[in-house]
Every structure is written in structure tokens, then in C-alpha cells.
Amino acid sequence: MAADANSKSEALTLEKVREALIKQEDTIIYRLIQRANFPLNSPAYDEKTFPSFSGSLLQFVVKETEALQSKVGRYENPEELPFSQESLPPSLLPPPENPPVLHPAAASININGKIWDFYFDELLPLFAAPGDDGSYASTASNDLDCLQAISKRIHYGYYVAEVKFKDSPQDYEPAIRAQDREGLMKLLTFVDVEEKVKKRVEKKAMVFGQEVSLVDNANTKIDQHNVSEPYKVDPLIVSRLYEEWIMPLTKLVQVEYLLRRLD
Numbered sequence: 001m002a003a004d005a006n007s008k009s010e011a012l013t014l015e016k017v018r019e020a021l022i023k024q025e026d027t028i029i030y031r032l033i034q035r036a037n038f039p040l041n042s043p044a045y046d047e048k049t050f051p052s053f054s055g056s057l058l059q060f061v062v063k064e065t066e067a068l069q070s071k072v073g074r075y076e077n078p079e080e081l082p083f084s085q086e087s088l089p090p091s092l093l094p095p096p097e098n099p100p101v102l103h104p105a106a107a108s109i110n111i112n113g114k115i116w117d118f119y120f121d122e123l124l125p126l127f128a129a130p131g132d133d134g135s136y137a138s139t140a141s142n143d144l145d146c147l148q149a150i151s152k153r154i155h156y157g158y159y160v161a162e163v164k165f166k167d168s169p170q171d172y173e174p175a176i177r178a179q180d181r182e183g184l185m186k187l188l189t190f191v192d193v194e195e196k197v198k199k200r201v202e203k204k205a206m207v208f209g210q211e212v213s214l215v216d217n218a219n220t221k222i223d224q225h226n227v228s229e230p231y232k233v234d235p236l237i238v239s240r241l242y243e244e245w246i247m248p249l250t251k252l253v254q255v256e257y258l259l260r261r262l263d
């Protein structure tokens with residue numbers, strides 16, 4: 001869990017950070033499945049549909065939910081970043097006792113704007129069916145759940161970068177001093193790990209997204225390319241989400257963090 005990673009500096013290893021990322025895959029996929037229970041429901045995103053809110057219903061849900069979460073300390077975790085543009089109330093809890101693991105530069109890296117844009121502009125239309133069933137409140141809170149899980153996964157790149165740096169500062173320091181983005185990107189990229197991630201999330205989407213039947217052989221042959229495939233979210237969209245957005249943006253967070261690591 002995030003708070004654990006941030007509290008046990010000595011125990012932070014690449015293996016543990018990767019284990020945390022693997023657990024987060026489950027959360028992301030389940031949240032996509034939840035959102036896919038509803039059609040697109042575009043009035044939730046329209047600033048004019050509900051004059052009682054100053055923006056869209058979605059923006060209202062995001063702002064109010066995050067305000068509550070902020071009061072109970074959610075954003076004290078470095079990898080939890082709010083989406084609301086407005087300032088949020090402070091945490092009512094005492095500050096965390098553990099010494100921070102991350103370089104303070106982490107606090108200046110926030111790519112939630114990019115995450116918001118790809119989620120609504122590109123990803124959502126791929127997995128939410130067209131249509132409107134009027135369930136705008138559920139739709140908006142499911143969107144926020146998806147955004148938060150994806151954002152946490154991507155900003156977990158802080159820990160990945162920190163642990164990679166600590167494991168071999170001699171490799172990273174010259175590229176950091178030269179502010180060499182490309183060099184850093186090469187150093188922190190593991191193509192074999194990325195291939196495994198893509199295959200694993202596709203498989204998880206097949207397993208988690210099946211209709212469970214009590215009748216034997218009811219959904220025996222599962223063919224991912226079959227038109228009438230039974231998955232709740234297309235597994236190929238999940239692997240594409242990782243390939244096109246989650247992994248490149250996690251690496252962007254890592255590069256941005258490393259560029260500032262010696263400041």
C-alpha cells in the first residue's frame with residue numbers, strides 16, 4: 001500500500017514497488033468494470049444540464065468528494081493527487097509520523113491534467129456503451145474511482161524512480177546532471193517487464209470480467225476475438241490502456257522525478 005511504501009524507506013525495494021503496482025492492476029480493472037455497468041451518460045459531463053451546479057455534475061461530484069477525502073488525510077500521501085481545480089480543505093488529522101521516503105521534488109510533479117484528458121477524451125468512449133440511463137451520480141462517482149486508481153498507479157512512478165536511483169546512483173547521476181531525458185528514459189525502461197504487464201492485465205481482465213454461471217459449460221470456450229465475447233470490459237482495451245497511457249505516463253513521472261532528484 002502507498003502509505004507503507006512511503007513509510008518504510010529502508011524496506012523499499014524494486015520488487016516490493018512492483019508488487020504494489022500488480023495489486024493496483026486489480027483495482028483499476030474492477031473499477032473499469034464498475035464504470036462499464038453504465039452507458040456513457042454524457043449529460044453528467046455537460047456544464048449546462050444542471051443549472052444548480054456551477055460546472056458539470058461530474059465536476060461537482062469530484063470537488064465535493066475530494067473535499068471530504070482531503071479532510072480525512074487522503075492527499076497527505078504523495079501519490080494521491082486531487083483532480084479538482086479548486087483548493088481543498090486541509091486535513092484534520094495530525095501529519096504522518098514517518099520520515100518521508102521521497103525527494104521533496106515529488107510534490108511538484110502532478111500529471112492529473114493529462115490523465116483527466118485521456119480518460120474522458122479517449123479511454124471512456126472505448127469501454128462505455130453509447131446511451132443515457134439517467135444514472136449520473138453513479139456514473140460520476142465511478143469515473144472518479146477510475147481516475148483515482150489510474151492516477152495513483154501513475155504517480156507511484158515516484159517510488160519506482162526513487163528505488164531505481166538508490167539501487168544504482170552511479171548510472172543515474174551523470175544523466176541527471178546532464179538533464180538528459182532520453183538517457184534517463186532508457187535507463188529506467190524494462191521492455192520485458194512492460195510486456196509482462198500488458199499480458200497480465202489482459203489476462204486479469206478476462207478472468208475478472210467473466211459472467212459467472214452456475215450451469216456447467218455455459219460459457220466454456222472463451223475467445224477474446226469473438227464478437228459475442230462475454231467480458232465486461234474488453235481485455236484488449238485494458239492492455240491498450242496500459243500500453244498507451246499508464247506505462248508511458250508512469251515513465252514520464254519517473255523521468256520528471258529523476259531530473260529533480262539531485263536538486
Ligand SMILES: C=C(O[C@@H]1C=C(C(=O)O)C=C[C@H]1O)C(=O)O
Nearest residue numbers: 160188189190193194197247250
Ligand atoms: C514501473 C517500472 O518502470 C517502467 C514502467 C513500467 C510500468 O509502468 O509498468 C514497467 C517497466 C519499466 O519500463 C518498472 O520498472 O517496474
